[in-house]
Amino acid sequence: MGTRQLESFVRERCRSGTLTVPEAGRLFDRLLATRDPAPSIYPFNHLFTELVRMNNVTNHYVTIFSLFDRLTQNKHVSPDVCTYGILINCCARVDRVGFAFVLLGRFLKVGPGVHSDVFNPLLKGLCKDNRIHEAAAIVLDKMPKLGCTPDLFSYNTLMSGLCKMGQIEKAEELLDCMVSKGLQPDAVTYNTLIDGLCKKGEIDKAKELLDYMVSKGLQPDAVTYNTLIDGLCKKGEIDKAKELLDYMVSKGLQPNVVTYNTLIDGLCKKGLLDKATQMLQCMISKGLEPNVVTYTALMDVLCKKGEIGKAEELLDYMVSEGLEPNIVTYTTLIDGLCKKGLLDKATQILQCMITEGLEPNVVIYNALMDVLCKKGEIEKAEELLDFMVSKGVQPDVLNYNILIDGLCKKGQLDKANQMVQCMISKGLEPDVVTFSALMDMLCKKGEIEKAEELLDFMVSKGVQPDIVTYTILIDGLCKKGLLDKANQMVQCMISKGFEPDLVTYNVVMDVLCKEGAIEKAEELLDFMVSKGLQPNAVNYNTLIDGLCKKGQLDKANQMVQCMTSKGLEPDVVTFSALMDMLCKKGEIEKAEELLDFMVSKGVQPDIVTYTILIDGLRKKGLLDKAEQVLQCIISKGLEPDVVTYNALGYTVQTRRN
Template sequence: MLNHIHQWRTLRFPLKTLILNPLTSLIFTKPSPANPTDPVLEIITAFKRNHLFDSHCVLSLVPSLNSLQVDQILDNLGVEDPESAIKFFNLLRNEYEFRHSWVSQFVIAHVLARKRRLKELRSFLQQMLQEEGSGSAPSLSELLWNRFRAWESSGVVWDMLAFVYSRSEMVHDALFVLAKMKDLKIQASILTYNSLLYNLRHTGIMWDVYDEIKASRTPQSEHTNSILIDGLCRQSLLQEAVAFLRENEGKHFGPCVASFNTLMLRCCKMGYVDVAKSFFCMMFKYGLLPDAYSYNILIHGLCIAGSMEEALEFSDDMERHGVEPDVVTYNILAKGFRLLGMMNGAWKIIRKMLLNGLNPDTVTYTILICGHCQTGNIEEGFKLREEMLSQGFQLNDISYSVLLSSLCKMGRVGEALSLLHEMESIGLKPDLITYSILIHGLCKQGDVQKAIQLYNKMCLKRIFPNAHAHSAILLGLSEKGTLLEARNFFDALTKGDLMEDIILYNIMIYRYAKLDKIGESVQLYKQIIEKGITLSIVTFNSLIYGFCKCRKLAEARTWLDTIKAHGLVPNAATYTTLMNALCEEGNICGMFEVLNEMEARVVQPTNVTYTVIIKGLCKQKEATRISPIT
C-alpha cells in the first residue's frame, strides 16, 4: 500500500506545481469525466466502514478531490463520525501535504472541543493562527459565526480562539474575538481574560478587561488579582497596587502569596527593602505562608542593599518555617558576598549548599568566577572554569566576558583571543560586550590593525559597535597610527548624522591640539555646534590646551567665558592648564589670578595644581610664598 501511495505522489500528483499555480483553486486534479463515481459519497462510506486504508479503489479517488469536496467530507464526518474526520484531515495534511481550508480546520476544532481534547485544540488553533497571522480575527470570526453557530461546543472554540490569539501576542485580534463573543452572548473563560490581562498589564487597557470580567460575572481566579497588582507595579503605581490589595481583602480570591511576592519584588527593585519586609510580615497576618520565592525576593533585596547579616538571618528563618533554601537562595547569598568583594563569605555559602545536598549550577560557577576576577585572582577563576567543564557545565556569555576582561586588563590579550575562539567553537555567539572588551584590549596594547579586523568581523555578523568600540579604535589610531588614518575613520563614523558622539570629537580635537593643529580643532568645534551635539567640559579643556600650547594665551583665556555661555562649569583641569601656560610664560600674577577665580568658584585644586604653583614660584625664586596658599 505504501508503495502504491509513493508511486501516486511522485508520478501523478505534482504537488508544488498545483499549490503554486494561482489560476486554480483546486489542490488535487479534477476527476476524469469518464469516472461516474461520486468521490465524496464513496470516501464518506469507506470511512464509516473503516475501509479507507486498505482499499486501493478509495485511495485512487483522493487525487480527484478539490477543496470544496474535502470540506463536504469533513463536514459530514465531523457530525456523523468525528474520529474518522480527524483521521481523514490528518491523512491529507500529513501524507499529501494538503492545505486545508478554514472550514475544514474549524470542523476539526469543533470535533476536538466536543471531545474535550482541549490541549490538542489549543495546539491545533496555534498552528492555524501562526499560518494566518495578525489581523485574521475579523475573517475567522465571520466564518465561525456564519458556518458553525449551531455546532455543539461552538462556545469552547470561540473562547479558545481568543485565548490562543492572546497567548500568541496578537492582542488586537484577541480583543476583536472577545468583543464578538460579547455581542453573541458567548461567555469567555477566566483563563482567556487572565491571558489578556497579562499581555495588557503595562497599559491602562487592563482596567477595561477587568471591568468586563466583573460585568460578565466570570468567576475570578487568584491569578487575576496577582496580574493586576503586577501591572500596577510595572506602571510604578505602587500605592494603587496596595489599595487594590486591600480592596480585595475578605473576598473569595483575596490576597495570595503571588500578590505579595509581586509587591515585594517591585519594592526591592525600587530600593524600598524595608517596605518589602513589611509586606512579608503582612502575609502572616492574612494567614499566608511565604514560599521559597518570597524569601528569595527579600534576601536578594537585602543583598543588593549590602545588608548581608540580615539576609543570612532571613535564610535561617526560612529553614525554621519549614521552607527549604534552594540553589537560587544560595546563589543570591553568594552573589551578595561577591558584590562586597568578600569571596570568603561566598565560599562559606557554597560549602553550606553542598552540606545540604545541593549541587552548584552554571549560575553558581559564574558568580564565583566573576568574584575572583573582580578581586584580581584570575588564576582561581580559570581553575573554576576547568572544574565547571569537568562537571559537564558549559560556560555562559557572562563567564567568558569576565575572563576576557580580566585577561585584557592584565595585558594578556593573546590568551583573551584564544578564549574567544574557544567560545565560538562551543557554539556561543560573542556579543557586543565581548567584542568591545577585546577591541579595547588590542588598542590599549597598540595592536590597532588587529582591533580593526575584529571590528570588521563584528560588523559582518551584524553586531553594531557601540561608542566604546568606536572610541577605542579612534584613540588607538590617533596614538599608534597616523593622523590621516584616524581622521578617515572619524569621518566615516560622523558622516551625516550617523554618529553624534561627543567622545569621538573630543579625541580628534585633543589629538589636533597636541600636534599644534589648533585650527583643525576649532573647525571640529564649529561642526559640533552646527550638528547640535551637546558639548562637554573635555571639549573646552582640549581647546584651551591647544591654544596654550601654541602660546595664544589671550585666546585661551577667552574660552573660559565660552564655557560659561554653554552652561558648563570649568573644572580643575581647565584652570590648571591655563595656570601652567602662564607659569611657563613667567606670568606669576596671571597664574594667581586664575587660582583666585578657581577658588571663588569653589573648584578644589588638585595635586597637579599645587605642583604648577610651586614650579612657578621656584622659577621666580619666590618659594617663600608657598605657605600662604597651602
C-alpha cells in the same frame, strides 16, 4: 466533527507549539459557528493564550483584540476571568497598558466577579513601565476596596517592581505588610528582595534576610545563593563569596554554571587571573561546561592586562569548542585592541563580527573612535560617527565627548563647539566631561578667563565640576603663574567636598619646582602624605627633576632613595632627569654609567634620554661619540625628534669649522 471533538482538537493544536496565527483564526471561526451544543470558553482561552505566548505577538495583537471583540458580541459564549486575564496580559506584553485599564473597566462592569487573576497581569504591565506608584495603589487600595484580596503573585509582582526601581525600603515595608495580612512570603519573595538589597550594595542586610528566610522554614535555592555571591563579588569581597559557595555545597545544593561564572567574573574584575583559571578548572571538574560568559570574562581580564594575544587565542579556542562569540565577547576584544592602539586588528575583528550577523553597538564605535582620536585622525572618527548613524545606532554623550576631546587636543575650538551644538540638537546634554575638555583646551591656549567663564556657565546649567575639572583649572592658573588664584581654586574644590588627588598635588608641585620653590614643593609632598595619599612615581619625578634643575644632585639622589623605599622603581623619567643634570655639569662619564645602570635595571631609554646624552657629548666636543649614540637610536627603532636633530646640527657645524 462534534463540539467536544473540536474543543479537544483545539486544545491539542495549542499544545503542539506549531499553531500559526492564520490557523488560530480559522479554528476560532469554527468554534464560534458551532452549535448544539455551543463550545465552552475554554478552547477560546487556549487559542488566546497561545496567540499571546508567540514571540511576534506585537505583529498580531490587533488580531487578538479583534477576535476578542467578536467573542464578546456573540450570544452563546461569554469571556470569563481567565479570558480577561489573558487579554490584559497581552496588553502588558505589547506596551498597551492604557487599553488594559479599559479591559479591566469592562470586566468590572460585566464580569462574573472580581478576581486577582485579572489584576495581576495589569500589575505586571505597570511595573514593566515603571509605574510603580499606580501598581502599589491597586494592590494596597483598589483591590481591597473592590473586595479582591491580593494574592502572593500580586505582592511578588509589586515587590519586583519596587526593587527594580531601587525602592528597597518600600519593598521591605511591603514584606511586613504581606505578613501582617496573613500571607506567607515564598522563595520568590525573598529572592526578589535579596536581589534588590544586593544591587543596592546592602549585602549584610541581604544575608540577614537569608537567615530569616531559613528561620521561616523556607530553603534557599541556587538562585538565592547566586544572588548573594554576585553581590559579594560586585563589592570585591571574593573570599566571602567563596565561603558562601562552600556553605551552599554543605547544604546539599550544587553550584551551577551561573554560580561559577559569577565567581570567575568577580576574580577577573579583581585582576586575579590565576585564581579565575583555577575556578574554571574546578567548574570543569564538576562536569559543568564553560559557556560564552565564562570565556568572555577571562578575555576581559586578559585585555585589561594588555595580553591581547592570549585573549585572541582564547577566542579561537572558544570557537573550536563550538561556542559562538556574542556581542559582548567581540566588544571586549575590540575594546582591548583599541586600547593597545591596534586599530587594524580591531577592524578585522569588527568585519568578522559583521560577517557573523552581529551589528556593532555604541560601545564598539566608542572604542574605535577613541583610538582614531588618540592617533589624531579626527576626520576618520567623524566619518565613523556618520557611518554609525547611517546604521541606525544613535550616538551617546560618550561618542560626542570623544570627538570633542579629540578636536580640543588638536586645538580646533570652533569645530569642537560645533560638535557641542550638534550634540545638543540631538537631545543630548553636555556633561562634566564635555565642559572639562573645552576648558582644558582654553587653559592650554592660556585663555584662563574664558575657562573660568565656562566653569560659571557649566554650573549655571546644573553641571557640577569634578576633581578633573578643578585640576585642569588649577593647572592652567599655575602655568600662568597665578598661584594665589590656583590656591583659591584648591580651597573652593575642598569646600565642595573634593579632596585634591595625586594629579592635583602634582600640578602645584610642578609649578613650584619650575619657579625654583623646591622647599615648598617638598612641604607639599609631606602635606599630601599627612592627608593619607601615597605619592606615585610622577610626584617623585617632579621633585627629582626640580632638584636636578637646581643642581642639587645629593638631594635628588636622596629623593630617589626615598622613592625606592616606598616600593616605587625609578623609571625612564627619573634617570633622564639625573642624566640631564650630570650632562649640564659636564660629568659625561657618570651620565654614561647611569645609562648603563638604567638598562641593567630593565628600564629602556627613550628619545629624550638619548637626546640629553647627545647634547651633553656635543657640548664636551665628543662629536664621534654623539654620532655613535645617533646610530644607536636608529638601530633601536627610535625616531630622532627635532631636538635631537638640533643637537646634531650643532655637531655638523662644529665639524665643518
